[in-house]
Amino acid sequence: MSASSDILRTGALAAEGRRRTPHRKKNIASRQIGRHLSATTLLWVFAIGFAFPLLWFVLSSFKPSGDLFSYPLTLFPKQWTLSGYTTAWQSFDFAQYFINTIIVACVTTVLTVAASCASGYALAKYQNRWLKVFFVCILATTMLPTEVMLAPSFLVIRDLGLYNALAGIIVPSILTATGVLMFRSFFLTVPDDLVEAARIDGARELSIFFRIMVPLSRPIMLTLAIFSFQWRWNDYIWPLLVLNDPSKFTLQIGIQSIVGAQNINWSVLLGASVISMIPLVILYLVFQKYVMGANINAGLKD
Amino acid sequence: MTLKKSPTGPSRLRRALAAVAAVSAAAIVLAGCSSSGSSSSDSDKKLTLWLSSSAAQQAGYDQLVKEYKQKTGVQVKIVNIPYSGYSTKLRDAAQANALPDIASVPALDPIWTKKLIDLSSIVDTKSNKINKNFIAKTSDGDVLAIPSDVTASGLFINKSLFEKAGVSYPTSPDKTWTWEEFIKAADQVRESTGAKYDLTFDASPSRLRAMVYEMGGKYVHADSSGTFSTDKKTQKAVDYFVSLNNDTIMPKSVWTSGADPSALFQSGQVVAYWSGVWQVSSFAESITKFDWASVPTPAQPVQASDVNSGGLVVGFNNSDSESTAAKAFLSWMYKPAQYKKLTEVNGYLPVESGLDPQYPFKSTAAQDAFKLYNDELPLYAPISGYFNQAQTKWVLNGKSLTTDPSVTELGKAINGQESTSEALKNIVDGYNQQVGK
Structure with missing residues (x-):
């Protein structure tokens, strides 16, 4: 606003305007610096806002339990200790829980990606009344919170004989509406001409899918894979209900059992939580590029 | 873009996909089998x-x-x-x-x-x-x-603060103090040591029951017909409790917004903590910056606590x-x-x-605490076990108190949103609705 009125005024008062020109340039430049500066500063403020609790959390895990609540609070431990970590690792069958969780997260992720890719493609590229009904059914699953479906899903799993088996936590989480929707909306953007051209060249439907569509959708695959891994890694209540045998427990059950009815052993809990974060951090470092993309879709329901 | 790609890429991917799918399917089948196989055998041993x-x-x-x-x-x-x-x-x-x-x-x-x-x-x-x-x-x-x-409510003090202030405290259940004497002592300690609060009090109906019993009330009690009500002494005790939540004697945040009373006490800034026996073993390890002690539960004049299984x-x-x-x-x-x-x-x-x-326990404070609890238990008035027995009775009648309204309602009273008598009335209604006749 003020810039345009400046220009109007310079038109009217040319002589004066000539004198004012360098001043105006400087003005705009400083305003631009100001704009950039404020955006960057804001980013830093947010970054610190997000990072600070995490930093405190990680640093606190190295404090002895007597230091955790002592006043005044300190950011850095006065005395570094790994006792929280060692107690956490020893008090539960942590290695076994770790392996179980990795098996569950990996197998589910592979199956989720495969199932979502195939069904997303079918829903986007084939026209059929029953497919539409199926699509609505998938959509409907997002309308019920997981807690509501807990009891009926439990009965199904029990009757299928999957109670107390890792498969009992893998199978129900394979099909996720989010995954199907992600692939469907992606395949909708792929022009139909591509499919038709392939058909004219004599490609069968399956080879169109595997040779053309699957490679095209690689970014979406990675995005969903990261999501799915994260969901399964953090799952708690469903594994707790389905698994009975401690040798099949997942990591989150182990961590949750540190939180007692009456009191919480904070130093052990902190250590265990940091350990459980490590795989996700590694995943993030490896797939950083795609995680950034994945979080654009954050807020979707699993 | 993809049409330019070499034909080997996709087919390799396809093979990889198929292999992964086959392996994971096999894994699922195996997992399913192994579980059903092992659970049914050797059950008698x-x-x-x-x-x-x-x-x-x-x-x-x-x-x-x-x-x-x-x-x-x-x-x-x-x-x-x-x-x-x-x-x-x-x-x-x-x-x-x-x-x-x-x-x-x-x-x-x-x-x-x-x-x-x-x-x-x-x-x-x-x-x-x-x-x-x-x-x-x-x-x-x-x-x-x-x-x-068995678990019982109990009082912990920051012994270092008491010693620093030169204020004495009872050590044996026969010579215990009343709630008012205790608050007076804690006030003195807070004022002379610069501590922040006199007391933190677990946001728990059980802890409140114990205090009410000690002041002669019965808290929310059923009569012979199974209808719940409160008595005058309960009203008085709860009034007293609400008045203690004034951000000087007790922080309001514990009962109104879920602040952690145990963490506050462990910070060393609070003179005393009203909790229970289960804290002893964790305090033995987690409090290293000051000395703590268990002291006898106040009696005004009833020697009681809320004793549970x-x-x-x-x-x-x-x-x-x-x-x-x-x-x-x-x-x-x-x-x-x-x-x-x-x-x-x-x-x-x-x-x-x-x-x-x-x-x-290596900690003498923990040893003394357990000795004290073991000495006190036989002295407690029968009312101390009322709630524990009532709870069993409700379950056997097919009812259960799923949410005790005490903390929410008294939180409102502490916040000034309702009077204590309104809060008590709502609590009684909640009991009558869930486990009443």
Whole structure:
């Protein structure tokens, strides 16, 4: 606003305007610096806002339990200790829980990606009344919170004989509406001409899918894979209900059992939580590029 | 873009995909098989015990189980289940016919009480000396649960602050103080040491009940017809409690917005903490910056506390042979020799009398605390066990107090949103609605 009125005024008062020109340039430049500066500063403020609790959390895990609540609070431990970590690792069958969780997260992720890719493609590229009904059914699953479906899903799993088996936590989480929707909306953007051209060249439907569509959708695959891994890694209540045998427990059950009815052993809990974060951090470092993309879709329901 | 790609790429990917799918399908089938295969066999030599406790309090059971295996060859497998979700898991397990043989549960649930085995022979064994006030007994005389231990509310003080201020405190239950004397002493300590608050008070109905009992009230009490009401002394005690929440004597944040009273006390800025015996073992390790002590519960003039069962030990009737084996284990566990070890290792207050357990704590504060609790328990007025017994009665009638409205309503009273008498009325209504006649 003020810039345009400046220009109007310079038109009217040319002589004066000539004198004012360098001043105006400087003005705009400083305003631009100001704009950039404020955006960057804001980013830093947010970054610190997000990072600070995490930093405190990680640093606190190295404090002895007597230091955790002592006043005044300190950011850095006065005395570094790994006792929280060692107690956490020893008090539960942590290695076994770790392996179980990795098996569950990996197998589910592979199956989720495969199932979502195939069904997303079918829903986007084939026209059929029953497919539409199926699509609505998938959509409907997002309308019920997981807690509501807990009891009926439990009965199904029990009757299928999957109670107390890792498969009992893998199978129900394979099909996720989010995954199907992600692939469907992606395949909708792929022009139909591509499919038709392939058909004219004599490609069968399956080879169109595997040779053309699957490679095209690689970014979406990675995005969903990261999501799915994260969901399964953090799952708690469903594994707790389905698994009975401690040798099949997942990591989150182990961590949750540190939180007692009456009191919480904070130093052990902190250590265990940091350990459980490590795989996700590694995943993030490896797939950083795609995680950034994945979080654009954050807020979707699993 | 993709049309330019070499033809080998996609086919390799396809093969990889197919391989992964095949492997994972096989894994699922295998996982399914292995579980169904192992669970049905060797069931007569193996029992399952569910509990929810810290690793430290599992140690006592671990030791017992090891001894039992050596003695009888029967293996008892312990599964430690997270507390949040334990009751849901028990319900689902009851549906799936996958209940354990033995369990230590936080509360009975009408959904599975019919599957419990009768433990009356253990209670009736005279040499066990089990305190019958804490067992869950049906009207037919069946004993459904025996507590693993007893818990009681209790008062902790920051001993260093008291010493710094030169204020004395009672050490023996015969010469305890009243709530008013205690608050006066705490005021003095706070003022002379610059501490922030006199007291933090767990946001728990149980802790409030204990205080009300000590001031002569009965809290929310059912009459013979099963209708709940409160008495005048309760009204007075609750009024007093609400008035203490003034951000000087007690921080309002604990009852109104869920601040952690234990963390506040552990910061060393609070003179005293009203909690319970279960804090002792954790304080023994986690408080290193100052000295703490357990002091006798105030009596104004009633010597009381809210005494509950720590965990309820139950046996499930899964099959004839399994329930016999479960009962054999429990009979053995509650024999004084074994039970004494359990209480010592786990830091339990025993439900059996005459044990004189020697706790393994290095901290003298913890040793003294346990001695004090063990001395005080027999002195408590009968009202102390009222709620624990009432709870069992409700469950046996198929009802349960799923949400105690006390904390929410009194939070409102502390915030000034309603008067104490309105809050009490709402609490009584809540009780009548959930577990009343």
